[in-house]
Amino acid sequence: MQQMQAANQGYTNEVMKLFGEEKFMKATETQKKHFVGSFIFPHVSQMVGDEISPKVTGMIIDLPLADLNYSVSSFDTL
Secondary structure, X not given: OHHHHHHXXXXXXXXXXXXXXXXXXXXXXXXXXXXXXXXXXXHXXXXXXXXXXXXXHHHHHOOOHHHHHHHXXXXXXX
């Protein structure tokens, strides 16, 4: 259980770091979605497997930006 909490906290710290980077803040919406997709893909692959992870990642990054940011803000909401 503690290992899972540590992994969740590590994920949250990394995604918040991404959101705080200057290149992310200055990026277009399309670029932001690309950054987020690249970041979440390995995590999505772990959760759903390699076969459908591209589709699931694509569905997530197609969300409106505010929903996308919330959905990837923690491992639990991902």
